[in-house]
Amino acid sequence: MTPLQMVAPFLGAAALxxxxxxxxxxxxxxxxxxxxxxxxxxxxxTTATIVISGxxxxxxxxxxxxxxxxxxxGAAFPVLFKKLIAAFVVKSPVKLGAAEGSPGVLYDYxxxxx
Numbered sequence: 776m777t778p779l780q781m782v783a784p785f786l787g788a789a790a791l792x793x794x795x796x797x798x799x800x801x802x803x804x805x806x807x808x809x810x811x812x813x814x815x816x817x818x819x820x821t822t823a824t825i826v827i828s829g830x831x832x833x834x835x836x837x838x839x840x841x842x843x844x845x846x847x848x849g850a851a852f853p854v855l856f857k858k859l860i861a862a863f864v865v866k867s868p869v870k871l872g873a874a875e876g877s878p879g880v881l882y883d884y885x886x887x888x889x
Contacts, residue, residue, distance in 0.1 A: 776837055783842040784849025785829035791850040792821055828852030 800808075811817055832848035840848060 777842065779842040780837065780840075780845055781833065783845040784832035784836075784852075785825060787832070787846035787849030787851075788825040788828035788853050790846075791853050792825065824853050824856065828856070 829849050829852075831852050832845055836845060836848050
Protein backbone atom coordinates (compact mmCIF):
# COMPACT_ATOMS: atom_id res chain seq x y z
CA MET A 776 0.00 0.00 0.00
CA THR A 777 1.33 3.42 -0.95
CA PRO A 778 1.33 6.44 1.38
CA LEU A 779 -1.25 8.08 -0.90
CA GLN A 780 -3.57 5.10 -0.45
CA MET A 781 -3.17 5.35 3.32
CA VAL A 782 -4.10 9.06 3.39
CA ALA A 783 -6.81 9.05 0.69
CA PRO A 784 -9.79 7.87 2.79
CA PHE A 785 -9.06 10.45 5.48
CA LEU A 786 -8.88 13.17 2.83
CA GLY A 787 -12.17 11.94 1.39
CA ALA A 788 -13.92 12.14 4.76
CA ALA A 789 -12.47 15.61 5.40
CA ALA A 790 -13.51 16.78 1.93
CA LEU A 791 -17.06 15.68 2.65
CA UNK A 792 -17.15 17.80 5.81
CA UNK A 793 -15.89 20.82 3.87
CA UNK A 794 -18.56 20.28 1.20
CA UNK A 795 -21.22 19.94 3.89
CA UNK A 796 -20.29 23.34 5.32
CA UNK A 797 -20.22 24.87 1.86
CA UNK A 798 -23.69 23.50 1.17
CA UNK A 799 -25.05 24.87 4.46
CA UNK A 800 -23.54 28.33 4.11
CA UNK A 801 -26.78 29.93 2.86
CA UNK A 802 -29.25 27.97 5.00
CA UNK A 803 -27.84 28.73 8.42
CA UNK A 804 -28.19 32.11 10.06
CA UNK A 805 -24.82 33.67 10.60
CA UNK A 806 -25.06 33.64 14.43
CA UNK A 807 -25.89 29.93 14.50
CA UNK A 808 -23.13 29.15 12.03
CA UNK A 809 -20.61 31.03 14.14
CA UNK A 810 -21.83 29.34 17.34
CA UNK A 811 -21.41 25.89 15.83
CA UNK A 812 -18.00 26.74 14.41
CA UNK A 813 -16.86 27.78 17.89
CA UNK A 814 -18.20 24.64 19.52
CA UNK A 815 -15.34 22.39 20.60
CA UNK A 816 -17.75 19.47 20.86
CA UNK A 817 -18.68 19.78 17.21
CA UNK A 818 -15.04 19.72 16.14
CA UNK A 819 -14.34 16.71 18.35
CA UNK A 820 -17.22 14.81 16.74
CA THR A 821 -16.17 15.95 13.26
CA THR A 822 -12.57 14.90 13.80
CA ALA A 823 -13.64 11.55 15.25
CA THR A 824 -15.92 10.94 12.26
CA ILE A 825 -13.10 11.71 9.81
CA VAL A 826 -10.68 9.40 11.63
CA ILE A 827 -13.17 6.56 12.06
CA SER A 828 -14.30 6.87 8.43
CA GLY A 829 -10.73 6.78 7.17
CA UNK A 830 -9.85 3.73 9.21
CA UNK A 831 -13.11 2.02 8.23
CA UNK A 832 -12.39 2.50 4.55
CA UNK A 833 -8.83 1.26 5.00
CA UNK A 834 -9.91 -1.82 6.94
CA UNK A 835 -12.57 -2.81 4.43
CA UNK A 836 -11.06 -1.79 1.11
CA UNK A 837 -7.31 -1.16 1.30
CA UNK A 838 -6.38 -4.45 -0.32
CA UNK A 839 -8.50 -3.98 -3.44
CA UNK A 840 -8.96 -0.23 -4.14
CA UNK A 841 -6.64 2.40 -5.54
CA UNK A 842 -6.14 5.84 -3.94
CA UNK A 843 -8.99 7.53 -5.83
CA UNK A 844 -11.42 4.78 -4.88
CA UNK A 845 -10.26 4.92 -1.25
CA UNK A 846 -10.87 8.68 -1.31
CA UNK A 847 -14.47 8.04 -2.38
CA UNK A 848 -14.91 5.25 0.18
CA GLY A 849 -13.65 7.60 2.90
CA ALA A 850 -16.19 10.22 1.80
CA ALA A 851 -18.99 7.65 1.75
CA PHE A 852 -18.51 6.46 5.33
CA PRO A 853 -19.60 9.67 7.09
CA VAL A 854 -22.61 10.05 4.78
CA LEU A 855 -23.82 6.55 5.56
CA PHE A 856 -23.12 6.99 9.26
CA LYS A 857 -24.91 10.37 9.51
CA LYS A 858 -27.92 9.15 7.55
CA LEU A 859 -28.18 6.02 9.66
CA ILE A 860 -28.05 7.96 12.90
CA ALA A 861 -30.38 10.70 11.62
CA ALA A 862 -32.94 8.12 10.56
CA PHE A 863 -33.29 6.80 14.09
CA VAL A 864 -32.47 9.73 16.36
CA VAL A 865 -33.46 13.11 14.92
CA LYS A 866 -37.21 13.55 15.06
CA SER A 867 -37.56 17.28 15.81
CA PRO A 868 -36.54 20.50 14.01
CA VAL A 869 -32.83 21.31 13.69
CA LYS A 870 -31.51 23.71 16.33
CA LEU A 871 -27.83 24.44 15.96
CA GLY A 872 -25.51 25.81 18.61
CA ALA A 873 -25.40 25.51 22.36
CA ALA A 874 -28.77 27.10 23.07
CA GLU A 875 -30.43 26.33 26.37
CA GLY A 876 -32.48 23.18 26.12
CA SER A 877 -30.57 22.01 23.07
CA PRO A 878 -29.91 18.26 23.05
CA GLY A 879 -26.23 18.92 22.36
CA VAL A 880 -23.55 18.86 19.75
CA LEU A 881 -24.14 15.24 18.71
CA TYR A 882 -27.74 16.09 17.92
CA ASP A 883 -26.59 19.13 15.94
CA TYR A 884 -23.99 17.14 14.02
CA UNK A 885 -26.35 14.38 12.93
CA UNK A 886 -29.38 16.60 12.34
CA UNK A 887 -27.44 18.66 9.78
CA UNK A 888 -26.94 15.47 7.76
CA UNK A 889 -30.65 15.11 7.14
